[in-house]
Amino acid sequence: MHVTMDKAGRIVIPKSVRDRAHLRPGAPLMVRVRDGVLEIEPAPSPARLEKRGRWTVVVHDETARLTQDQVDAVIDEIRSGGRG
Secondary structure, eight states: OOOOOOTTSOOOOOHHHHHHTTOOTTOOEEEEEETTEEEEEEOOOOEEEEEETTEEEEEETTOOOOOHHHHHHHHHHHHTTOOO
């Protein structure tokens, strides 16, 4: 997929790519160059381990909630053998 950078250095990430990467408007991104390749990925969110009852869980400071459609899509993909 080809995109064009404007004079200000901006590029538009196509909607299909944003959807597959689960990127939302305002999402913080990490940008770097590695071996001449431009890499863009979601910035890691701060997280900590927290004891809840007998379980230790990961708690993100900025938790993005999944929609029911996203959960259903992952379940369908796993059941169809698309992951793992």
